[in-house]
Amino acid sequence: MEYVKIFFVNTALLITLSYLANLIYKYTVTHASEPVKRVSWVLLAVFAGWISTFFGYRLHEHVIFDLRYVPLIISTLAYPQPLVLIIIGIATGLTRLTFGVNEAALVGVLNLTILGFVCAALSVWMKRSSSSVMYKGIATILVVNVVNVLNIAVFGVIPTHDYITKILPVTFPAGLVLSALFALIIRDFHLDLMRTGQIIRANKLLSEQTEELHKNKIVLEERAKQLMLASQFKSEFLANMSHELRTPLNSIINLSQMIEEGDESLSAEELAEYGGIIHRSGEDLLSLINDILDLSKVEAGKLDIIIEDLNTSEVPDLLVQQFGVLARQKQLTFSVSLDEGVPAVIYTDPQRVQQILRNLLSNAFKFTMTGGVTMNIRVVERQEGAAAQKWIAFEVQDTGIGIPPEKHDLIFEAFEQADINVSRKYGGTGLGLSISNDLARLLGGFITLHSREGQGSIFSLHLPLHSGASV
Structure with a gap:
């Protein structure tokens, strides 16, 4: 009966320890990283084995009977990772040496080391098996208790006949029952931890979804405003x-x-x-x-682009003919210059290029009352990633009313104008820049704007220079 009493004492101690560990885990380790959780579990299991040995039944000076293998069973069921189980088995066995180094202690180290490898093999089987959790638990408890009995019978310091006839009939059934009882209690703790973890993850997910909904609400409000x-x-x-x-x-x-x-x-x-x-x-x-x-x-998407040769040397004369009369009527200066480095011929859609330039020049003359309008055609380099790309730039500069910086993007949008009052005063629908911007993109280029209110504007049409362009 002394064995049974000590086993019950061991069970009570392990239950108390597991309850305290559950509280500590819930409020501290739960929020830690996975490596910290793994190390905490190993330390807890080893400490539980040591406590079991400390309060174990001393058959004589060196032989101690206890439930130090139970934390290994629980670890197999709750934390089935082979390497972790091997470490727990070896470390728990080594704690036996703290009660004295002797033949019985060395047998205890060997026993727990073997059990650690057995539990590692069981954890691999549990992951691959499709059996129920209850069946896996019963098999684990039975296998570990049987291997523990065989180790004591084969390697133990107690004579095998005495162990089998006097001790085994009491300790083996008691070990099975108490292991099963403790496993059920620990399983409840484990399920509680799992539920707590699920609640934490659900709250985190809900928080992320709430934040996402808030962001979507802001986006929808912005789109509604637009x-x-x-x-x-x-x-x-x-x-x-x-x-x-x-x-x-x-x-x-x-x-x-x-x-x-x-x-x-x-x-x-x-x-x-x-x-x-x-x-x-x-x-x-x-x-x-x-x-x-x-x-x-x-x-x-139905506007056709026809790529042909555009003779850049003809552009200045053509534009002077078209806008020279308007410049004289408004008493404005007007000039078009062509830099030496500009290729004589570029490959693009001449009709659409002329349409863009007419729109830019028409706007320049429309909003310029004094001074003049100039156009400069030159080659520029722009950094595109790691390489520099050459572009031909048609720069239209005026001394007109200018455009505030905050409205630079707005004037390129269809149906949107920088100032409806200005449009009514100077006329026009405001579609010219929007169409020109779209045409520039279709030609593989873009339009830039540099302007300040009251200081004039510079609109630049940039078109890519292909390797086949001739000078």
């Missing part, structure tokens, strides 16, 4: 567009009606003037319609 602004700009665009459409149409309708009625009071000079007004109104109307159609084609 949609509202886009709707406002579109309404302003349509209002401005109706004015731009009515003005040339009214001129065409009224003047053509006067000519049709054949009023004899109209002189030849007046008829010629009316005809000129009708012609210019028709051109303005056609330009407006072309802008709208180009914007629609770009957005639909």
